[in-house]
Amino acid sequence: MERAWTIAAPGETRLHFFSDGCAVFNPIRWETHVIDLLVGTLMEALLEGPKSIPELVAIALDASDLPIQEGALFVDATLVQLSGLDLVA
């Protein structure tokens, strides 16, 4: 069964979209991160509920001009980075 990714602390995480990027309040580290809009779109999707990697790739492709292969690599790399920051699990 495909693993589902989720926001590590969904009730306390805050995400805010600006026109040129997003700000995230990370309640586990009590830190703020500024991320790009596509990463913000993935975070927003995860805030709505758990998502599998294929679902996240579909969201990334829908929100960007990335080809399928690069979209999958982008999602993989993003999840590694966000989990390293304790934002997703």
Next chain:
Amino acid sequence: MTRLSECSKRELSEMLADTGIVLDIGAASIRVRSDSPALAQALGTVYGEFPVLDHDAFCEVSASILRVGGARRYFHPQVDFEVDGYRPFEPFPADTHLPLFEWGVNWTLAERFNHCLLLHAGVVEKLGVAIVLPAIPGSGKSTLTAALMLSGYRLLSDEFGVVRFDDGALLPMLKGAALKNASIDVIQARFPRARLGPSFPKTRKGTVAHLSPNAASVTRRHEPALPGLVVFPLYQAGVETVLETMGRSQAFSKLVVNSFNYEIAGPAGFAAACRLIDECDCHRLIYSDLDSAIATIDRLTASVAERRG
């Protein structure tokens, strides 16, 4: 209501030494006591437009500037800053009483004022548009803030951008604007009628003099202002004025770095900072010529005011 500038030196000295002088600076009130007559005179100048208030008014900060006793007072007189019985600093030379009072009160407010987002920023307002000028020390923030007040803007603060959590309004925290070194001459030359307190040479920040908030700013010190502009000023000698529009996420990053309590405030601080950036046009202003910088901010302010109708 009697203003501090209407009191005699003797009245001010007696009040300061006895029950203390209460300064209602808008978002907070400060009680100051001291046995230094020179401080009384300096407060009478810098806070001259402020009303004389009942000594038993509630104050968020009760501070004292006290002469240090012992034999040392004869050959190297010093003063201590005390707040609620606590002395957070080493004593200062006795002839730097007002800078010690100002820095001590600023430090205390920065430590305690956690029911609002507290930015390290000058704030002025005109045409209903509040302009937030966040900057690290040495950026020319106080000089530009002072010049704007002297050019018809209402001063809310030269040090604290006080953002109310529940509605994002900016609250005045009106104190003497601390001008340092060359800025003192620049302001005096450009605005000969500016009312400055005494100059204090050889402080840790060089020579310091405090600009008195004008009557219009003092009268409106309980009136919040709606943010419309965030301008990050940077003084660079000899440059032409440069105005650059900033992306909001970059402005957000720079704004929260210039905060005293963003990390303490957590999600409330995050929401307040996001809201402030959303509601403002964000710019970087590099300047050396005050008139040009003021004209640039005049144009930006008029543009926001016109858009708001």
